[in-house]
Structures are given as structure tokens and as C-alpha cells.
Amino acid sequence: MSSLLRNQKVRNxxxxxxxxxxxxxxxxxxxxxxxxxxxxxxxxxxxxxxxxSTGWDVNFTLLPATANDPYWWFFLIGITNTLFLGTxxxxxxxxxxxxxxxxxxxxNELAQLLGRTYVDIFRNIPLILQVFFWYALIxxxxxxxxxxxxxxxxxTSRGLYIPFPNVGGGTxxxxxxxxxxxxxxxxxxxxxSQLSQAIGQRRGIQFAGAAAALACAAIILAIGRLPDAPFxxxxxxxxxxxxxGLRIPPEFSALAIAIAIYGGSYIAEIVRGGFQSVGKGQMExxxxxxxxxxxxxxxxxxxxxxxxxxxxxxxxYVWLMKATTxxxxxxxxxxxxxxxxxxxxxGQTLEVIGILMAGFLAINLSLAALFNRLNKAIALxxxxxxx
Amino acid sequence: MEIVAPPxxxxxxDLRRRFFATPLxxxxxxxxxxxxxxxxxxxxxxxxxxxVFTTSGGPEACQAAAGACWSVIAARWRIIFFGLYPYEExxxxxxxxxxxxxxxxxxxxxxxxxxxxxxxxxxxxTTVFYVLMKGGVLGLPFVGEEAWGGLALTLFIFVTTCLIGxxxxxxxxxxxxxxxxxxxxxxxxxxxxxRSLPLISILFTFAIVxxxxxxxxxxxxxxxxxxxxxxLFFSAYQAEIVRGGMQGVAKGQEEAAMALGMRYWQRIGRxxxxxxxxxxxxxxxxxxxxxFKETSLVVIxxxxxxxxxGNAAHGTGEWRFAYVEVYAFIxxxxxxxxxxxxRYGAFLERRMSVxxx
Numbered sequence: 001m002s003s004l005l006r007n008q009k010v011r012n013x014x015x016x017x018x019x020x021x022x023x024x025x026x027x028x029x030x031x032x033x034x035x036x037x038x039x040x041x042x043x044x045x046x047x048x049x050x051x052x053s054t055g056w057d058v059n060f061t062l063l064p065a066t067a068n069d070p071y072w073w074f075f076l077i078g079i080t081n082t083l084f085l086g087t088x089x090x091x092x093x094x095x096x097x098x099x100x101x102x103x104x105x106x107x108n109e110l111a112q113l114l115g116r117t118y119v120d121i122f123r124n125i126p127l128i129l130q131v132f133f134w135y136a137l138i139x140x141x142x143x144x145x146x147x148x149x150x151x152x153x154x155x156t157s158r159g160l161y162i163p164f165p166n167v168g169g170g171t172x173x174x175x176x177x178x179x180x181x182x183x184x185x186x187x188x189x190x191x192x193s194q195l196s197q198a199i200g201q202r203r204g205i206q207f208a209g210a211a212a213a214l215a216c217a218a219i220i221l222a223i224g225r226l227p228d229a230p231f232x233x234x235x236x237x238x239x240x241x242x243x244x245g246l247r248i249p250p251e252f253s254a255l256a257i258a259i260a261i262y263g264g265s266y267i268a269e270i271v272r273g274g275f276q277s278v279g280k281g282q283m284e285x286x287x288x289x290x291x292x293x294x295x296x297x298x299x300x301x302x303x304x305x306x307x308x309x310x311x312x313x314x315x316x317y318v319w320l321m322k323a324t325t326x327x328x329x330x331x332x333x334x335x336x337x338x339x340x341x342x343x344x345x346x347g348q349t350l351e352v353i354g355i356l357m358a359g360f361l362a363i364n365l366s367l368a369a370l371f372n373r374l375n376k377a378i379a380l381x382x383x384x385x386x387x
Numbered sequence: 388m389e390i391v392a393p394p395x396x397x398x399x400x401d402l403r404r405r406f407f408a409t410p411l412x413x414x415x416x417x418x419x420x421x422x423x424x425x426x427x428x429x430x431x432x433x434x435x436x437x438x439v440f441t442t443s444g445g446p447e448a449c450q451a452a453a454g455a456c457w458s459v460i461a462a463r464w465r466i467i468f469f470g471l472y473p474y475e476e477x478x479x480x481x482x483x484x485x486x487x488x489x490x491x492x493x494x495x496x497x498x499x500x501x502x503x504x505x506x507x508x509x510x511x512x513t514t515v516f517y518v519l520m521k522g523g524v525l526g527l528p529f530v531g532e533e534a535w536g537g538l539a540l541t542l543f544i545f546v547t548t549c550l551i552g553x554x555x556x557x558x559x560x561x562x563x564x565x566x567x568x569x570x571x572x573x574x575x576x577x578x579x580x581x582r583s584l585p586l587i588s589i590l591f592t593f594a595i596v597x598x599x600x601x602x603x604x605x606x607x608x609x610x611x612x613x614x615x616x617x618x619l620f621f622s623a624y625q626a627e628i629v630r631g632g633m634q635g636v637a638k639g640q641e642e643a644a645m646a647l648g649m650r651y652w653q654r655i656g657r658x659x660x661x662x663x664x665x666x667x668x669x670x671x672x673x674x675x676x677x678x679f680k681e682t683s684l685v686v687i688x689x690x691x692x693x694x695x696x697g698n699a700a701h702g703t704g705e706w707r708f709a710y711v712e713v714y715a716f717i718x719x720x721x722x723x724x725x726x727x728x729x730r731y732g733a734f735l736e737r738r739m740s741v742x743x744x
Contacts, residue, residue, distance in 0.1 A: 107412070128687075137710075140710065323585070336587060339588070356584075
């Protein structure tokens, strides 16, 4: 026996078995105890509860929802809310971050100072404090009766009201998709190798593509508009409340603003790092070829900086996507808040925690896969790699 | 021939060269200047010139003023800093915060950067903090954890998170680089699993769900469960930082130690870890900064740390309007801690990049 223990291979195998076994035993023990405790409270395990109706309501949803809908539908709503808030927050944060980051790398010292002050202040205040602050600020705005008004937009304590086309949700989604195509199509047309024209001489085709997509959007809106109603719905006071238009609830705007400002300060640093990593020689070479400063920026500096930024930016995006869970602090029904509410109401603790983990794993993995593809697509290839 | 120094550039010329060299530069300077002047003026006007600083007028006089109402801080600073801690004992809470600050400053001094000294500083500091807060010995009246609050609770969660999380991180990093495939794979799964979850969901699980999965005698106080969760989260991130530092240590170092006949723990403790920690130092400080900011998330599972006590300070009746001032004050407290820590990190990074050349 002792000679067997002295054998390196046997010892290693035993060690691994012990490690994996003890972790598995811990997890298993936890699950067994939890099932017993839950059974004592009359909760049977299993995923049947997913098909029962919830009996409670959500305060923000992009999909139709009533209190009679089953739990699985509510989880779907939670995920779409998380993704929607995350996407809006990421886009705003990227815009803020790009502006501040460019200010920090500009040759103007005053702009640099402005950018640095922004980053230093907002990076060093916890995100949740910023969420609380914006939420308090918005809910302390005047009531609908005394709303701040500008160009049909209304700022009230119940949210921001904006004029909105009088169309259904599905039509709006289709129209947005067409608008997105209007941006993406010219970019694709400019780069693809499937056209006979040389790259750089495709202005006409690009314009035609964008115009066609825009026309599609207009046609979709025209077909989908509700009959006998004005095309654009302006919010207006009716009794004590506002009717019409699109209401952006305070929870959503507070979270989106906070994520934009906080995330922007992080993205600004990534943008700055990316631009600083571009060798000075590259720009000098481009200038000596006679390119104008603007073309040096768009053809040399920006593409090279983008390649340096993208991997770090991907990490930051994943982080910001997880930050949408702050929704629970102000009562925005994101995925995590739906999970917490479900645990409260149904008591199916173990299953719901499993769904939570699976949901975030899926979100993280798909974001990572997306950015890996993007990274591969823009990576330097072949001869470009020669510094 | 006499050598003549070039004429020293005048102040005005210097300014012109720096800010108005080209028309584009001039426009950018002017725009930046305008933005700065606008913000600074608005901020100063709100925070200083039109602000109310005394409590004499009460909330009504304060609300009528055009600027900030700092009297809410003057009236409520105790609840912000100390939460629900008993009034007569609040000096203990303050002293405990000072102990943590002293401990942090001491561990920033390179003379304390050996494993034993840093452990001593943190051990003594945390004990002092705990004894002061909890009492029950040395004639101090007993104060249970449920009464702790404000800044002291924030610092307590931060310090204990680091204290548990750091050794755990080193263990996880060592296990992940183990040569035994099943050990490294399982550890990798745990680390990546924790990293893919948001901290709030982990805190929520530890605070509310874990009691179901534990036998009665193992449940412990909710505060300690939450600290355990936050330490687990911290260690998952820190383990990757330590592992990165270990990868930066040349392979020859460990091989040389092996050739000298050093045992595993000697190799790790004397050769690998000191060099790995040095490589990982800037990222580690960054992780400390992040985890200090993230202590504020415990407000969601119902703790009375500084953010929640701030909410309470403006949440009641007469000070309801003064939320901006309270949040600004709390933001300032966070800023002081986080900014000094991150500046220190930047200083270290510069210092180390110089000494490496």
C-alpha cells in the first residue's frame, strides 16, 4: 500500500480525485439540503412553474405583457430589457467615451485638461451612486402639469415624453431595422470584393444603397401607421396625466444616463490608450506622402487605433452589460430583477438561480463570440503585418 | 565671438504658441475655455456663493436659497458617517475608520512589503477595528453588527473582502496553474463561472439564497455571508491578475530553484510569488480600487453602508429636497478614497517602469 502511495502517478490521480470529489460533494450537499428545506415549505422542485402565470406586472417591457403571462415569458422580457438597456447604454457610453478620449489625445492642452477632469471625477464615483443620483434628479422634476417643455419633448417626474410615430411595435422594429441597414449597407458596399468597381469609386452605389434602405423604412412606416390618427403623436396633458407620445420611464433614463457617463469615462481611457499606441512614424509617413491631416486620421490613425482598442473594449462592454443589474436599485425590471421577483413569489430558488447563471453565461459568451468575429475581421492580415 | 542666448519667450508669446498656434487650435482653445468657465462658474455659484452653510435657518430657509443647502450635511453628518451606531459610542466608529486609513497608508510604504510585515499590519489593523466596533471587552459596551453602519461598515466590508479574498486568490491562481489537468480545469471553471456573473447576483445569492443550502449551524450572520460572497468575487478577478503576474516570471527562475533542490512551497514562497506580485502590483491596486467602489452594492441586499445612510439622511420629511447635496457629499467621500488610491497606483506604475530600465 505504501509503495503504491509513493508512486507519483497514483498520488496525482488520488489528489485530483480528492479535489474534484470534495468540490462536487460540497455542491451536492448544498443542493440536497436546499431541496429538503424547500420541500418543508411545500415547494416541489422542477421547472413546471415556468408555465404558471406570474400574477405580478413589470414596469418596463418591449414585449406585450400582462399579469397572466407565464414565468418563462417574463424571463424573456427580462432578457430583452437587459439587452436593450445594455445596448442603449453601450452606444451612449461609446459616444461619450470617444469624444472625451479624443479630447484627451488632442494637441490642445485645454481640451486635454477638460477630458482628464471628466475621467478623474466620474471614474472615481461608484456607478450605483450615480444611478441613485440621476434617479432622484429625474423623480424630483416637476409633475406633468408643470412639465418642462421644448420642441414637443416633455420632462416630468414620470419620465421623459417624446413625440413618436403612431405605429405598432412590430412596424417600428422593422423600420428601425431598415434604418440600421441604411447605415450598414454603404459601409459593406464600400469594402466588399463582390463588386466589379474598384474600391474608392463606389460613391454612387453606396448612395443608392442607403437611399433604397431609407425608402424601405419610409414605406414600412407608411403601411404600418394606424388609420385615422395623426402620423406623429405628440404628448399632451389630459386631466392630471400626459397622454400620447412615447414615455421613457425614469428608471430607464436614470440607468442609461449613469451607464453612459460612468462607462464613458472608462471607454475614454481605452480610446486614449488606442490612439497613443499608434506609432508616430506611421503618421509622419502618411503626412510625408502628402495626405491631408483629415485623411491621415481616417486612413491611418483611426484604423490602427481601433485594432488596438477592440479587445479591451470588448471586456469593457461585457462589464457594462453586467452593470445593467443595477436596475434592481431603482426598480427597473431587468433580467436580474425578474429573477429576484420570481424567487420571492414562486420560491423556486434553485431552478431560478440556475436560469440566472445560464442567462448571464449566454449573454457573455455571445458578446465574446461577436467581438472575436469582429476582431478577426479587422485584424491585420498577410502583408499588412509587416511593420 | 560671444554666444548669445536666444531671447526668453515672453509670457504672451508662450501662451500664443501653446493655445493659439493655428486657427483650429484657437477655436478649440476658446471652446474648451468657454465650457470650463461655464461649468466652474455654475458650480461655484451653486456650491459656494449662493449656498447656505449654517443650520440656524432650518430646512425652510435652506430650501428657499438659490444655491446648495449644505446645512443638510451639518444636520445629518452623524447618520451619514455612523449610520445607526449608538450615539454615545460613535467616537469608536470614527476611531475604527482612522485605524483602517492608517493601516492602508502603512501598507502603501515599500518598507512593509514583505509577506510577514504586511500580514502583521493588516492583522493588527483589522483586530483594532473589530474590537473598537464590536466592543464587549476593555470596558467598551457591546454593539452588534446589525447596528453598524455608514463609513465604518463600508470600510469593514472592503477590508475583510481583501483580507479573505487575497489569500484565496493566490490559492486559486496556484491551483489553476497546477500541472494536474483536473485540478486546473475545475479551478478554471470556478474562476470563469464567478467572473461571468454580476456581483449583485452573487451578493444576492449569498445573502438570501445560501441559507437554504446550509445547515442551521453553518449559516452565520448575513453580513459575513455577504462578505464571503464579495471576497469570492474579488478573488476570482484577483486570481487572474496573480496568474498573469506568474506568467511574467521567467521559466528559468523556477527551474533554477528546482535545480537547487528547493521544495514546492519554498519555490512558490521565495521565488515565484515575490516576483509575480511585483509584476501584478499595478493591476492589483486597480482591482482594490474597483472593489472599494463595489462595496456600495451591498445597499441592494439591505445593508446600512454609507450610500444607504445617505439615502436615509435625505429620505425623511424636512430634508427631502436636499438629495443633490447629500449625494455630492457621499460622492466626495468616495472620491477622496478612490482617487488617492488610484493616484498611488499610477505613481507605483511609473516608479516601477523607471526602475526596470
